């Protein structure tokens with residue numbers, strides 16, 4: 001069986017669906033192939049099922065949240081930026097709201113509404129969609145130009161342009177298993193080693209047993225490789241059975257992946273970032289004066305969450321049964337220092353299965369930033385997480401997928417028109 005279309009898009013994720021839409025809006029005949037039985041399986045689970053569609057910050061500011069290759073993103077983000085993304089969803093029937101940190105969500109709090117808008121609009125634009133369709137290879141013509149794709153069934157589908165939006169390696173059960181990256185490597189593209197990012201850390205210390213489930217707010221975390229600071233941030237974190245997680249830790253992991261992946265590094269937790277050493281010492285002195293005859297182990301409940309007290313006592317080296325009025329100045333200073341410098345050892349990250357995004361992917365030097373066309377295989381366009389682009393949390397990663405998808409779709413369609421001589 002031989003199918004032909006003008007534009008073939010692979011992957012019904014954020015990048016692929018937006019690419020299909022942008023191409024169809026320019027009048028192109030579009031066929032979208034997806035291995036799953038439905039579109040947007042990853043979108044469905046984003047933002048804890050609410051989908052953080054984008055971030056409402058100034059477009060200029062967006063670049064500062066991109067970790068890998070922000071300059072590559074200039075054309076894509078200015079051509080279809082965060083405010084245009086918001087306008088797109090609202091105009092297509094998905095009203096949005098802006099929450100803390102400028103995070104944008106559907107008013108309904110349902111990611112399914114984001115997917116619905118995309119699939120309905122694709123239908124309106126007459127984009128053909130084939131589910132249960134696994135692409136196994138790309139087909140390249142004699143002059144090195146793309147000519148279509150090969151399915152696992154052996155079927156070949158021919159197209160003038162092919163857009164890949166097949167994602168990275170994270171959360172593989174959603175469909176993005178990274179195999180397409182290997183296929184591109186086989187056809188001459190270079191990859192930047194894919195690494196799990198926005199992912200929890202594993203710790204050397206066995207803190208999980210005692211601290212699992214403890215959530216800390218308003219703490220500061222510094223991740224260091226020797227003396228070199230890889231990340232410093234303020235916010236929320238969580239202890240788990242294997243190590244640490246939570247928003248602060250996820251952000252830290254992306255910088256760790258970039259600068260020290262696979263290395264053992266230290267994480268220094270400041271439990272009282274609002275107070276300096278001297279202020280904290282005064283505060284503890286006050287607490288101790290009020291509890292002079294109590295044992296040390298019973299004198300910390302105003303200062304720390306219950307789960308943390310035995311751990312801090314153990315690390316402080318102060319006898320738990322010691323009367324507070326017997327604690328020496330030196331011991332108190334040691335406690336103060338510990339509360340502001342609670343040190344843990346990061347041995348690595350959790351796997352791709354638990355990583356919100358993949359860092360690395362197709363080397364962006366091999367992709368035209370103004371069109372998303374491959375410089376290695378003419379007629380092939382690449383978009384979304386499969387590229388070596390990633391950002392911190394806050395709606396930025398999906399924004400990169402919408403923007404690159406839109407740019408790829410738009411340019412693939414214009415290129416078709418130019419070849420037909422209709423522009």
Ligand SMILES: Cc1cc2nc3c(=O)[nH]c(=O)nc-3n(C[C@H](O)[C@H](O)[C@H](O)COP(=O)(O)OP(=O)(O)OC[C@H]3O[C@@H](n4cnc5c(N)ncnc54)[C@H](O)[C@@H]3O)c2cc1C
Pocket residue numbers: 010011012013014015016033034035036039040041042043045046047048051052053133134135136165166167168170171174175176177179180355356357383384385386394395396397398399401
């Ligand atoms: C739990 C979780 C929560 C997240 N929350 C947010 C958030 O709130 N905000 C945010 O900005 N980002 C978030 N992200 C990240 C964001 O979802 C992704 O960066 C983005 O969706 C990537 O889109 P994509 O289209 O490039 O890839 P994907 O969404 O991975 O789509 C790729 C598609 O291609 C299909 N495919 C793959 N290979 C083939 C093949 N060979 N043949 C046919 N089809 C194929 C897959 O089935 C899939 O549908 C989250 C990620 C996760 C895992």
